Amino acid sequence: MSKLSLVNLPKTAKGLETLERIRKAAEILFSEKGYYNTSVTDITTAASVAPGTFYIYFSDKKSVFRYLLEDMSHSLRSEIGLAIKDCDSRYDKEYLGFKTFFDFVKKHSGLYKIIWEAQFVDNEMFKEYYENFAERYILKIREAQQVGELKDLDPKILAYSLIGISNFIGLKWVIFDNQAVPDEVIHEIMRFIRGGAFKA
Amino acid sequence: MSKLSLVNLPKTAKGLETLERIRKAAEILFSEKGYYNTSVTDITTAASVAPGTFYIYFSDKKSVFRYLLEDMSHSLRSEIGLAIKDCDSRYDKEYLGFKTFFDFVKKHSGLYKIIWEAQFVDNEMFKEYYENFAERYILKIREAQQVGELKDLDPKILAYSLIGISNFIGLKWVIFDNQAVPDEVIHEIMRFIRGGAFKA
Numbered sequence: 001m002s003k004l005s006l007v008n009l010p011k012t013a014k015g016l017e018t019l020e021r022i023r024k025a026a027e028i029l030f031s032e033k034g035y036y037n038t039s040v041t042d043i044t045t046a047a048s049v050a051p052g053t054f055y056i057y058f059s060d061k062k063s064v065f066r067y068l069l070e071d072m073s074h075s076l077r078s079e080i081g082l083a084i085k086d087c088d089s090r091y092d093k094e095y096l097g098f099k100t101f102f103d104f105v106k107k108h109s110g111l112y113k114i115i116w117e118a119q120f121v122d123n124e125m126f127k128e129y130y131e132n133f134a135e136r137y138i139l140k141i142r143e144a145q146q147v148g149e150l151k152d153l154d155p156k157i158l159a160y161s162l163i164g165i166s167n168f169i170g171l172k173w174v175i176f177d178n179q180a181v182p183d184e185v186i187h188e189i190m191r192f193i194r195g196g197a198f199k200a
Numbered sequence: 201m202s203k204l205s206l207v208n209l210p211k212t213a214k215g216l217e218t219l220e221r222i223r224k225a226a227e228i229l230f231s232e233k234g235y236y237n238t239s240v241t242d243i244t245t246a247a248s249v250a251p252g253t254f255y256i257y258f259s260d261k262k263s264v265f266r267y268l269l270e271d272m273s274h275s276l277r278s279e280i281g282l283a284i285k286d287c288d289s290r291y292d293k294e295y296l297g298f299k300t301f302f303d304f305v306k307k308h309s310g311l312y313k314i315i316w317e318a319q320f321v322d323n324e325m326f327k328e329y330y331e332n333f334a335e336r337y338i339l340k341i342r343e344a345q346q347v348g349e350l351k352d353l354d355p356k357i358l359a360y361s362l363i364g365i366s367n368f369i370g371l372k373w374v375i376f377d378n379q380a381v382p383d384e385v386i387h388e389i390m391r392f393i394r395g396g397a398f399k400a
Contacts, residue, residue: 034320036236091398116316120234127376134372150397157369157388158397164368165361172334172360176327188357196396197350197358198291 006067008057019057021047023071026064031110035065035117065114065121072111073129076104077136090144095190098166102181105170113175134159165189206267208257219257221247223271226264231310235265235317265314265321272311273329276304277336290344295390298366302381305370313375334359365389 010016025047029038040061044051058064083100084093105112118126137159144150150158169189173181210216225247229238240261244251258264283300284293305312318326337359344350350358369389373381 034236036234037320113319116319119313119316120237130368130371131376148399151395151399153392153397154385154388156372157385158392160368160372161365161389161392164364164366166364167368168330168360168364169357171330172356176331185354185357188354189361192353192358192361192396194396194398195351195400196392196394197353198394199348199351200395 006058006063006070010057015056018047018049018053022049022054022057022064023068027068027111027114030065030068030114030117035061035114035121062121065118066125068111069115069118069125069129072108072115073132075108076101077133079104090140090149091190091194093140094162094193095186098186098189099183101166102170102174102186105174106180109174109178112170130163134163137162162193165193206258206263206270210257215256218247218249218253222249222254222257222264223268227268227311227314230265230268230314230317235261235314235321262321265318266325268311269315269318269325269329272308272315273332275308276301277333279304290340290349291390291394293340294362294393295386298386298389299383301366302370302374302386305374306380309374309378312370330363334363337362362393365393 007019010019022043026038026043029042029046033042038061040054041051043061043064044054054064058067080097080100083096087093087096115126115129118129134156138155141150141155141158145152145155169181169185173179173185207219210219222243226238226243229242229246233242238261240254241251243261243264244254254264258267280297280300283296287293287296315326315329318329334356338355341350341355341358345352345355369381369385373379373385
């Protein structure tokens with residue numbers, strides 16, 4: 001799925017600024033009221049643009065929703081990529097990957113929340129979002145298994161387990177309790193991931 | 201939150217049968233089309249009851265949604281409780297807890313899906329659902345730490361990590377790929393939880 005098919009990208013600085021206002025208004029409204037309680041008119045009113053202006057950039061409400069998710073997915077991946085680029089070990093990459101993910105969720109908690117509504121708005125997109133993320137994770141796990149850093153656990157099971165851990169820790173600390181995930185929590189997650197929870 | 205406040209329980213067998221038809225129709229419609237795309241009229245039509253009959257049992261659409269979640273939460277907890285009641289070790293309880301959870305998700309995949317929409321329909325209920333579940337989990341983890349079966353990891357972090365693992369494995373196998381979670385997958389999760397993913 002290409003971002004270009006979801007949005008009609010403007011060519012002028014003024015156009016880009018208008019698109020950004022619409023995007024931001026949609027992000028806030030979807031995360032506060034949910035997709036179904038938000039209308040295109042709500043978005044254009046909040047963005048202070050004429051009702052018809054919306055359709056210069058997007059064909060419908062679903063397009064702007066998909067655009068937001070696509071944008072989020074892209075930003076998250078590139079922030080994680082940047083954070084871990086100088087790491088040598090899988091251990092450091094996991095640690096910084098978790099840290100970057102939690103920072104991202106804190107910074108974009110509204111955006112993060114709407115991913116769950118995507119199941120109902122566009123189920124294929126929701127599935128793609130996680131499967132793409134897992135696909136890359138699996139490759140990295142395999143690499144770390146080949147160099148002997150990770151045990152030979154099934155990479156798909158391990159990838160979804162790690163995604164599950166990060167999502168539910170993020171849900172509890174950031175979404176439920178509205179706080180950043182402290183470094184000590186990440187260290188504790190790493191202790192669990194490194195050596196397990198059961199005594200030998 | 202009591203179930204009784206959400207539903208007006210009928211006193212006759214015929215009334216119970218009607219309530220069950222409404223409940224079932226709501227479960228199917230919410231999970232297929234989502235809460236916001238389903239009207240009370242859709243529910244009564246699918247249940248083959250007169251439009252006004254709905255209001256004998258529920259005050260509004262949100263009540264039936266909350267009733268379904270409350271019911272799911274109760275059933276899941278009691279099925280897990282029953283499955284693990286004769287286990288001596290935390291290890292066996294975890295294994296059977298995962299197995300029962302995955303079976304439950306497979307059997308009620310529609311119901312399981314709508315929990316995520318609860319964030320938008322009734323955020324407090326969504327939060328309560330996971331926090332209640334985690335609260336009980338934390339107690340069990342503490343018990344297993346006291347008898348020396350589990351390491352001294354932070355119980356809250358461990359509880360949310362385990363809930364995250366079960367939810368995302370369930371999401372991938374049952375919701376995305378529409379299959380039961382095989383026993384081998386549960387064994388592999390247990391290998392990870394027992395001894396971690398990194399080589400010593």
